[in-house]
Amino acid sequence: MYRVKIGIAACTGLSRSIIDNADYVEIKKICADEVSHFKKLTEKPLFFHIQFTGSNSFYLPAAEDVRRSLPEISEAYERERPAFTSFHFGLSTGSITVDPENNVAVAGSRILSKEEITINMEKNLRTIRDAFPDTVLLVENQEFIPDELSKGAYRYIQEADFFSYHVNKWNQMGILDGIVFDVAHALITAVNHPYYHDPGADPLTGFKRYIGELPLRLIREIHISGIKRLPGGVWVDFHKEISDLELKGLKIILDSVAKSIEKYIPLTLEYSRDLSKITKQLNTLRDFCTN
Numbered sequence: 001m002y003r004v005k006i007g008i009a010a011c012t013g014l015s016r017s018i019i020d021n022a023d024y025v026e027i028k029k030i031c032a033d034e035v036s037h038f039k040k041l042t043e044k045p046l047f048f049h050i051q052f053t054g055s056n057s058f059y060l061p062a063a064e065d066v067r068r069s070l071p072e073i074s075e076a077y078e079r080e081r082p083a084f085t086s087f088h089f090g091l092s093t094g095s096i097t098v099d100p101e102n103n104v105a106v107a108g109s110r111i112l113s114k115e116e117i118t119i120n121m122e123k124n125l126r127t128i129r130d131a132f133p134d135t136v137l138l139v140e141n142q143e144f145i146p147d148e149l150s151k152g153a154y155r156y157i158q159e160a161d162f163f164s165y166h167v168n169k170w171n172q173m174g175i176l177d178g179i180v181f182d183v184a185h186a187l188i189t190a191v192n193h194p195y196y197h198d199p200g201a202d203p204l205t206g207f208k209r210y211i212g213e214l215p216l217r218l219i220r221e222i223h224i225s226g227i228k229r230l231p232g233g234v235w236v237d238f239h240k241e242i243s244d245l246e247l248k249g250l251k252i253i254l255d256s257v258a259k260s261i262e263k264y265i266p267l268t269l270e271y272s273r274d275l276s277k278i279t280k281q282l283n284t285l286r287d288f289c290t291n
Helices: 032-041 066-079 114-131 160-173 183-192 203-211 244-260 275-290
Strands: 004-009 024-029 046-052 084-088 096-099 104-107 136-140 178-182 219-224 226-229 235-240 265-269
Touching (some): 032 046, 046 066, 066 114, 084 114, 084 219, 136 219, 160 178, 183 235, 219 244, 226 244, 244 275
Parallel strands (some): 004 024, 004 265, 024 046, 219 265
Antiparallel strands (some): 096 104
């Protein structure tokens, strides 16, 4: 049995009856209207994952100054004081478009250097920490998507040593509390990156190799979703239904952090393709974690 609370990522059409089967909702559009909408549906906690503005444009914390959006974020915080707040470690470009067929980000401008990425990330962590000191502040690990699909949007950010060094540094500085560990992103990196994946090997072999280089002690929340292999062989985070592969990856992570969990760890299902299937997946996760 694992000590978890199981939540659902917010999506269009999410109903009260679905939310009733979750312990919390994690919203990704950080604006007052989104908070108000979900507070009408439930009294359960709302977590913040800073990914979209109220006008549905992307937050890119490795490229942009979050202070430009701070008034909108602050208004959302006035409606709900989230226990957990997070954003991505990346992306590696100043603008993106989303390839709807493959569900990956594609760089729309130049690729940032590692130094630019970390300077911008650190500045934005300080901004959020100073503005909202009581929230648990986390960054999420990203996946590896080859340049031929993404034009470099994911370059550098999935590198274990790059990610781990700065996460540890920011944690020691007191501006970051830890990691949102995305199971799908780690699996994708493990099977897409030639350093971790041996052709024909079990994907979980590369997964174990990859996470062995990450600071697992800093995991404070987990995301899970279903991944998909494209015809060309590249795996992507398609946010489809979770399968045995993702559950096996989840077990490896939960076993790794079980002893360090003080109270509970939030486990967020990221799925919105067919709303009728969400409750079944929430129940699958609950059964998996309690049996």
